[in-house]
């Protein structure tokens with residue numbers, strides 16, 4: 001047994017305690033808080049991006065939180081949590097830390113540790129975790145796995161083929177013609193997808209994959225039909241059985257205004273996404289999310305954590321582009337801005353298999369976030385430039401989440417591609433956009449840049465409705 005075990009029960013780390021939700025059937029998460037007698041929580045948050053700063057900010061607002069730890073964190077997260085020098089890739093060290101600090105819940109932000117199976121190791125040690133098992137994380141870890149699940153469960157998605165060699169993949173491209181989409185099967189940090197407008201581009205993308213451009217992630221390739229429509233991000237909290245709708249958003253993937261230039265991790269987002277009408281949400285639940293949950297349970301890999309479905313809303317209805325097994329970044333920032341309920345209650349309920357008894361409530365006001373990136377992003381972001389103007393309080397309704405920052409000699413410097421996520425909430429998307437850019441313009445960082453048109457689709461819709 002690992003050293004530093006302080007729990008009273010070798011199997012259950014942390015204080016033996018009642019579930020937050022088990023005794024409170026049919027109530028919202030907010031109402032649960034009114035019920036006295038619940039124990040408070042030590043939480044460990046893994047990750048270091050804008051997504052994790054937003055999660056830390058919301059967790060820190062919970063009256064149920066005793067102590068929040070974060071690893072590896074960033075200077076923004078450090079305002080909400082104690083940063084601990086823990087290597088997230090070292091699963092045994094994470095388990096030992098949780099035992100030592102009597103951690104009640106681990107919240108895993110990014111996909112890589114989930115695909116590596118960190119949730120399995122934590123659960124085997126009796127530590128509660130928000131996030132899927134390695135087997136369930138294949139929904140993001142292997143695009144081919146998810147496509148086969150869609151085929152088996154009749155989930156609407158692009159027609160596809162899976163290939164282990166370039167010759168067969170190229171034959172498929174020649175048979176179907178362009179536009180066509182080529183994807184490395186595994187995790188490629190958002191870079192493994194080519195939407196090819198010509199056959200030549202698709203053939204070159206296939207060569208890139210099999211020539212090792214994405215390492216082992218490209219050893220298998222999925223080639224699929226190019227879907228036409230409007231994209232949206234749809235989130236559900238899941239507990240293995242129940243999927244609770246948890247908001248919609250629209251991301252801006254291209255680096256430049258007017259959706260031009262190379263793809264990025266996301267340059268800005270807003271929530272809710274107007275294209276996700278109640279009818280489309282209902283169809284997405286019935287045709288995509290529920291069959292995914294059933295299919296995973298049938299495979300003996302029930303999904304718990306957050307399921308983030310990347311959708312194309314086509315003339316025939318919603319189709320699945322891809323599943324992710326974690327919150328979107330920067331979509332998470334706008335969701336946290338709008339969530340009324342206690343995040344801790346909801347995440348623990350997901351980890352406990354208790355979501356059937358809960359709902360999530362949202363502020364009516366939309367939220368919008370503008371990502372400030374270091375010049376050169378996405379290809380070659382410049383690191384180390386000093387960012388000033390972050391100490392002044394932002395305007396009311398604005399939160400500045402740190403993504404790729406570091407502290408150096410008492411100053412904040414850029415330490416990654418996407419550096420800040422300036423997030424605003426207001427009565428309309430247009431007003432939130434104005435507020436967010438007002439806050440952006442107060443930040444003194446000549447080596448940074450942002451898109452100036454985040455939210456344009458929703459603002460156009462608002463203007464047309466006037």
Ligand code: AMP
Nearest residue numbers: 158181190193195224225226227321322
């Ligand atoms: P990903 O890096 O996996 O998030 O995918 C990047 C982007 O590629 C998506 O957000 C879509 O814009 C686009 N994409 C992926 N698959 C398709 C598809 N089958 N049809 C059209 N666009 C796609």
Ligand code: GLY
Nearest residue numbers: 265266328329330
């Ligand atoms: N913003 C898209 C993602 O997190 O994958």
